[in-house]
Amino acid sequence: MRRYAYAIPYWLWIGLFVVAPIILIIYYSFFDIEGHFSLVNYETFFTPVYLRMTVNSFWYAFLITACSLLIAYPTAYLLTKTKHKQLWLLLIILPTWVNLLLKAYAFLGLFGTYGAVNALFEAIGIGTKQLLFTDFSFVFVSVYIFIPFMILPIFNALEKLNPSLIDAARDLGASEWTTFRRVIFPLTLDGVKAGCQAVFIPSLSLFMLTRLIAGNRVITLGTAVEQHFLVTQNWGMGATIAVFLMIAMASIMALTGNKKWGVRQ
Amino acid sequence: MKKISSLFLLVWLIAFSLLYVTKTIESSKGYGGANTLTIYNWGDYIDPALIKKFEKETGLKVIYQTFDSNEAMMTKISQGGTTFDVAVPSEYAISKMKEEGLLLPINHSKIPNLRYIDERFLDLSFDPGNEYSIPYFWGTVGIVYNRALLGGKEITSWNDLWDPAFKNQILLIDGAREIMGMALNSLHYSLNDTNKTHLLQAKQKLDQLTPNVKAIVGDEIKMLLANEEAAIGIVWSGDAAEIMWENERLDYVIPKEGTNLWFDNMVIPKTAKNIEGAHQFINFMLDPKNAAQNAEYVGYSTPNKKALEYLPKEIVEDERFYPSEQLADKLEVYENLGKSMLAYYNELFLQFKMHRK
Structure with missing residues (x-):
């Protein structure tokens, strides 16, 4: 009996803050802007405008995840080899303590026509380039913001890796590349998956950066949700997009989730 | 268990003492x-x-x-x-x-x-x-431009913005009514127009502006224009006054086709x-x-x-901020167009944002 009593706060929390909002979102998605029950929002979602927006969002989220992984894996690997692991790790986590808005504003200054980066380009003879409001800067800043969430799970996976397995591989004559490909990478795959989830899912619904860094030249589903709720006050359409975002996220979780139920452990 | 309870107690104690401190400061x-x-x-x-x-x-x-x-x-x-x-x-x-x-x-x-x-x-x-x-207070929506960056070129109307010479030079404020209104005015329609053909025409005209548009931004527009990130900006008159205060090379103009008058x-x-x-x-x-x-x-x-x-x-006597009667006649106040019309304006604006160069 007591055990159930301890679980009450947990169930209350899940019910109030997870289940109820999801039901509310689904409920709202069936109402048009005048408040009548209809499926018009779902029809609108399947028009070229929103389908293109969906493809765009997935494309940028994919780019951001791929770039993060490309940088994060070697970084995490090197981290496990360094002397002061905890200190380096702390330095990587530190930027996540800074407010996102502040970081975005900092990049506005850095990437501006007369900003520090362009001053450097000018000095080394490349010349001033337009950095702000481009696809490049959008992906760059997003990667910068999300990369700690990719490094951490990979780092943990690498730390847990038993070094004697690597020694064994080397003893049996595997080259460095083969050891990595056949031993290290498969054994850290769970960390990679966790990292990809932690980056892909939030970047799918990214919104503020699309205005600040990309100057609304990149429009994602997140931008549309924000606009429908705050400006148009078309809650139904905003909720409908949110429903599709939830479906997308759930399927990504299912695809990359651990399929090792009962197999190992 | 005992450790957890004492930790809990500590957290609550800190929370309440903070509450007490803010209350005493306020009173x-x-x-x-x-x-x-x-x-x-x-x-x-x-x-x-x-x-x-x-x-x-x-x-x-x-x-x-x-x-x-x-x-x-x-x-x-x-x-x-x-x-x-x-x-x-x-x-x-x-x-x-x-x-x-x-x-x-x-x-x-x-x-x-x-x-x-x-x-x-x-x-x-x-x-x-x-x-x-x-x-x-009251004011208008108009164009801020940097004379020096544009080589002394003058801007007097909305239609001047479509000049190919201004490639990648314009910053727009992120507001559906403001930007759709600008396009409608440039076609000599009312900025409260609800005729869907006119609105579609306005959206197509905006699409043609895309090569000139550098970004569509919020309040940052003031900082970006003052820092000469772009030479032209569509802003509210008060923001314009503020930017001009910071950068003297900027000038404000109420476009001659007419614009929005707001309160x-x-x-x-x-x-x-x-x-x-x-x-x-x-x-x-x-x-x-x-x-x-x-x-x-x-x-x-x-x-x-x-x-x-x-x-x-x-x-x-500054006509940019206290326009003459003649120009004032061309200014229009936004009417409440109703939810679904407003949604249509926003939908078109969203499509314009998605239009690629």
Whole structure:
């Protein structure tokens, strides 16, 4: 009996803050802007405008995840080899303590026509380039913001890796590349998956950066949700997009989730 | 288990002592209780010296809070968690708030200074008879441009913006009404047009502007233009005054095809507790000397006729901010087009944003 009593706060929390909002979102998605029950929002979602927006969002989220992984894996690997692991790790986590808005504003200054980066380009003879409001800067800043969430799970996976397995591989004559490909990478795959989830899912619904860094030249589903709720006050359409975002996220979780139920452990 | 309980206790203790400290600080400053007045206004939209003066004259304590969009302000007021005594929404927001019953009527007998307001700004369509609102500032939407960066080229109309020479030089404010209105005006339609063919035409015209548009941004536009990130910006006149203050190479123009005329107005939301104080404050702000001081500080145009006498000549005679009657005839106030029309405007604006170079 007591055990159930301890679980009450947990169930209350899940019910109030997870289940109820999801039901509310689904409920709202069936109402048009005048408040009548209809499926018009779902029809609108399947028009070229929103389908293109969906493809765009997935494309940028994919780019951001791929770039993060490309940088994060070697970084995490090197981290496990360094002397002061905890200190380096702390330095990587530190930027996540800074407010996102502040970081975005900092990049506005850095990437501006007369900003520090362009001053450097000018000095080394490349010349001033337009950095702000481009696809490049959008992906760059997003990667910068999300990369700690990719490094951490990979780092943990690498730390847990038993070094004697690597020694064994080397003893049996595997080259460095083969050891990595056949031993290290498969054994850290769970960390990679966790990292990809932690980056892909939030970047799918990214919104503020699309205005600040990309100057609304990149429009994602997140931008549309924000606009429908705050400006148009078309809650139904905003909720409908949110429903599709939830479906997308759930399927990504299912695809990359651990399929090792009962197999190992 | 014992450790957890003591940790819990500690957290609660800290929380309560922090609460106690904020309460004591507030009450030592005189906040809390019936002698406060909470004002909810746009950021940097009043001369702080006037608040001090008002506190001295009335003995009331002013709590000044700010918002950055009409929508955010309306949401907060309709939730009713905070008691705001005076708020300063724009005209289209007022008709919406009126419909939703978020406003209290204003007692004109308690606001004798209302007589100083220019008649042009009274009894407008969004609030007939000024039953719920009193004008605070007014202005236009127009073009800020950097003469030096454009090599001395002049801009006088909306249609000038489509010049291929301005490739990648324009910053737009992120507002569907403003930008759709600009396109409609450039086609010589009304910016309250609800004819869908006209609106589609306007959207197509905007698509043609895409090569010239560098970005569509929010409040950052002021900083970006002052830093010469781009040479041209579509902004509200008050923002223009602020940017020009920071960078003297910039100039503002009201396009000759006509543009939007907007008002910010003082209202008493239904959350008000100190209704007497709210009336006092509104009357105080309408005092010609105070209105002039405020207009000089904020940079927007004052609707107070008498206040113009106290303002420096170069401000009052500046046609960019106090346009001539001839140009004023071409200015239009936004009408509340209804939810679904507004949604259509936003939909077209979203499609324009997605249009690629």
